[in-house]
Amino acid sequence: RGMATREVNGMGTGVVIDARGYILTNHHVVDGVRHINVTLDGGQAYVAQLVAHDRETDLAVIRVRTPQPLPTIHLGTSGDLMTGETVVAVGNAYGYEHTVTSGIISALHRNVQVNETQQYLDLIQTDASINPGNSGGPLLNLDGEMIGLNVAVRAGAQGIGFAIPVDKALDIATRLLNVERLESQWHGITPLAVDGPKGPVTVARIDDDSPAASSGIERGDELRQIGTTSIERPLDVERALLGRRVGDRVPVLVKRDGREVSLDLVVAAKPGRTRDAEPAGQFQQATWEAFGLILTPESASTLRDRGLPLDGGMRVVAVRPGSSASTQGVAKGDILVQIHRWYTTSEEDVNFILNRADQVAKLGPVRFDIVRGNERFFGQLALGTEGATTRR
Structure with missing residues (x-):
């Protein structure tokens, strides 16, 4: 008797790279997916947010936000791979969870043109069976370490699949999880793994007047630990500082001249213009007086890139000291998305509210609702009076 056909719609795989639920x-x-449904190895199901x-x-x-920390994938390196080496691919092939296939590395440094708009460079080619649904899953070595991220199969061919080398994938992940990009915060460290991706991570550069410079971190220091995170890769620097608040004091352990040195790094806001913005034009003057905020439009794509299906918002350019917004902790860089029952997707939306200010x-x-980083916060905004505390 023939097997029943199983229909799979938009399925893929991912790997946990941070215990707080960050998945590559x-x-x-x-x-283009409105709801990203994630099922973990144990069967628990969650809805994920797109971070970057x-x-x-x-x-x-x-x-995904889980009640308990998640186990993370064991990371290897793609810097020492050899043609003919045995590899294992894991993923949801055609929707069949936890499918495991094996093969060898057929070639390295392949460039693949998938279509007119998508080209992959420097891929690992393997004959391990990679099917639709495997995308985003790990390609492992025999030590169980991820050495690639499965990405494509050659249509019409047998035994020809491709994976992004793990070293390249983690370099990109480091940029995607950069705290300056995600949370408008700043540390000022440029880390470098001098002996390859798994070598010790040293400080290649310190930005002038940065939190790192103020903490006493020096160029050439070997980063051993930030907070409770051991630093084994440049990615770990961003992971260690992700989710911190401005003003947080984070312990840093470095190795300098053969001895360990303990320092404290104070998280700071991303530097902006040296002079505070001032309201320009009738609209900004009105929002300055009514809300204590200078606002500029923010596109829907910015919010959707953060996993928030909103049609836009208004970025906070400045906050008036002593205003209701200021007392609630609204900060420059936040994105205002709603006041009362009205969304604030554009100047027209805000003008609608201003016309009803009385x-x-x-x-x-x-x-009111704001977006900060990848999280949505709300509080109570009183026009002309002081409000309460912003809550998550």
Whole structure:
């Protein structure tokens, strides 16, 4: 009797690279997906948020929020791979979870043109069976270490699949998880793994007047630990500082001249213009007076890249000291997405609210929502009065 046909729609695989639920996968797996449903190895199901992506390399980071830390993939290196080496591919081939196939590395440094808009450079070629659904899954060596991220299979061919080398994938992941990019925060460290991806991580550069410079970190220091995170790769620097708040004091352990030195790094906001912005034009003057904020439009793509299906928002350029927004902790760089029951996707939306400012003020404090990094916060905004504390 023939097997029943199983229909699979938009399925892929991912690997956990941080215990807080950060998952590396292919961008094409999550591109255009409104709800990213993730099922873990134990069967627990979650809805993920898109954190960041790089369309050119077809990589993306998503996040699930779980009650307990997740086990992470064991990372190897693609710097010492050899043709003929045995490898194992794991993924959801055609929707069949945890499918494991094996093969060898057929070739290295392959360039593959998939279509008119997508080209992959410097791929690992393998004859391990890689099928639709495997995308974003790990290619492992016999030690169980990930040495590649499965990405493509040659249509119409047998035994020809491809994977992004893990060293390249993690370099991109480091950029995607950069705290300056995601959270408008700054550390000022340029890390470098001098002896290859698994070698000790040293400080290649310190930005002038940065938190790292103020902490006493020096160029040439070997980074051993930041907070509770051991530093084995440049990615670990971003992981260690991700989710911190401005003003947090983070212990840093470095090795300098053969001895360990303990320092403290204080997280700071990303540097902006040296002079505070001032309201320009009637619209900004109105929002400055009503909300204590200078606002500029922010595109829907910015929010959707963060996994938030919103049609746009208004970025906070400046906050008036002593205003209701200021007392609630609204900060420059936040994105205002809602006031009361109205979305703030454009200047027109905000003007609609401003035209009803008197009626809104009579209601007392009203709810407002902001986006900071990849999280949505809310609080109570009172026009002309002080509000309460912003909550997550």
